[in-house]
Amino acid sequence: MYNLAIYLYLLGVAIASLFNKKVKKMWHGERMAFEVLREKVDPCASYVWFHAASLGEFEQGRPLMERLRRNHPEYKILLTFFSPSGYEVQKNYNRADIVCYLPLDTPINAIRFLRLVRPVMAFFIKYEFWYNYLHILKHRNVPVYSVSSIFRPGQIFFRWYGFAYRRVLRCFTHFYVQNDxxxxxxxxxxxxxxxxxxxxxTRFDRVLKIKEMSKQLPVVDAFRKGHKVFVAGSSWPSDEDIFIEYFRDHPEWRMIIAPHVVSDEHLQQIIEKIGAGRKILRYTGATPEDAMDADCLIIDCYGLLSSIYHYGDVAYVGGGFGVGIHNVLEAAVWGMPVVFGPNNANFQEAQGLKGSGGGFDFSTYGEFEEIMHRLVSDEAWLEKCGRDAGDYVKSKAGATDIIFSNVKL
Structure with a gap:
């Protein structure tokens, strides 16, 4: 049944690739993966295979790859992705020796892939449970680790009809899970x-490392001087409708917006929502002198958000009015309160941040306004919430150390 579903999915992807650019990239990348492997695999090397579905899972696997590269240079690293949103951003990741798509999990693809790579061990990040790959790895006695994984009662493994698929879990050598x-x-x-x-x-370890490596940004530094700053990261239009309305009425704060989608159309929408009467700068065309008297700074490029949070007093993390919030830890690590929308129940880090007193969610404009009013009017409470957020991140670090103290290398 599983293999039938995979072949039907493969057919659907082939058809969808004719009409969707993102699907076309994935379809082409999967088909090219074997060519990449034939060209780049060193038959004399020992490969450790890391598989991440997308960019978020890559960030969870990154501390492990970098620790392995530093402490065990005798191994080479193969990194595979399922989604273009991960591969396209990290295809040149220099800590991996080979980066490619993972061919779809058919029996033939799994056999071909593993014959080419012959990994000595494999790490599957968070939700990755590919039936054919995992069964062949087990048959070959290759250790397989599930890291930063999280399980919920609604998953197929725990349903009455999921008995057959549970067998895939017995292919793992060890599970390093997020919670009890x-x-x-x-x-x-x-x-x-x-x-x-x-x-x-492992993302807690990652954001602490990112903090150590943060960039100094003269434009943002000039923008911040002498003012309170609200940083909105990975925002979508539904997020922007709320916080922009609030800040139109509160000019005492300056605002940085780093939207999730950086396109001319979206940036123009943001500018129109802010309206006339405010000096708005786009980051890539700004100088520190320009930024000193600006009211709003729009980040019109990628790769700076984790460093930009450093300049904020309050952070807003977008996505909570869609499928789910983005990375709240990148903001919290800087020791400031983090605000986000209602779709966060399945995000353990958001739940933990709320429980610590450093995170706040809301569903309506009125609730957002109430949170902001208290943060703005009570300086001591603002500082306490920020400390609580930073302390929460530091208290959860150490997953990478635990994993590497157990894995036999």
Whole structure:
């Protein structure tokens, strides 16, 4: 049944690639993966394989890859992606020896792929459970680790009809899960607790490292001087409708907007929402002198958001009015309160941040206004919430150390 579904999916992707650019990139990348591997695989090398579905999972696997590269240079690293949103951003990642798409999980593809690479171990990040790849790896006695994984009762493994698919979980050598709920769910379907360790999420290690490596941005520094700054990161139009309305009525704060989609059309929409009477700058065309008397700075490029959060007093992380919020940890690590929309129940880091007192969610403009009013009017509370956010991130670090103290290299 699984393989039939995969072949039907493959047919659907082939058809969709005729009409959708993103799907076309994935379809082409998967077909080219074998050519990339034949060209680049060193048959004399020992490869450790990391698989991440997309960019978020890559960030969870990155601390492991960088630790492996630093401490065990005798291994080469193969990094694969499923989604173009991960591959296109990180295809030149210099800590991996080979970066490519993962061919779809058909039996033939899995056999061809593993014959070419012959990994000595594999790390699957968070939600990745590819049936054919995992069964062949187990058959070949290759250690396979699930890292930063998180399990929920609604997943197929824990449904009455999911008995057959549970077998894929028995292909893993060890699970490094994010929480006790995941460990208990695995225990409930017979997965031995000897192969399950609660480590938390490696993203906490990653954002602390990012903080150490942050960039100094003279334009943003000039923009901030002497003012309170609100940073909105990875925002969507539904987010912007709310916080822009608030800041039109509160000119005492300056605002930085780093939208999730950087396109001329979206940037123009933001400018129109802010309206006349405010000096608005686009980052790539600004100088520090321009920024000193600006009211709003729009980040019209990628790659700066984690450093830009450093300049904020309050952060807003977008996506909470869509499928789910983006990375709240990149903001919280700087020790400031983080505000986000209502679709955050499945994001453990957001739940933890709320529980710590450093994060706040809302559903309506009135609720957002109430949160901001207290943060603006109570300086001591603003500082406390920021400390709580930063302390929460620091308290959850260490997953990478735990994993590497257990994995046999």
């Amino acid at each position: 709920v995941s460990r208990n769910l695995l225990s409930g379907i017979g997965i031995s607790q000897d192969i399950v360790t609660v480590t938390g999420d």
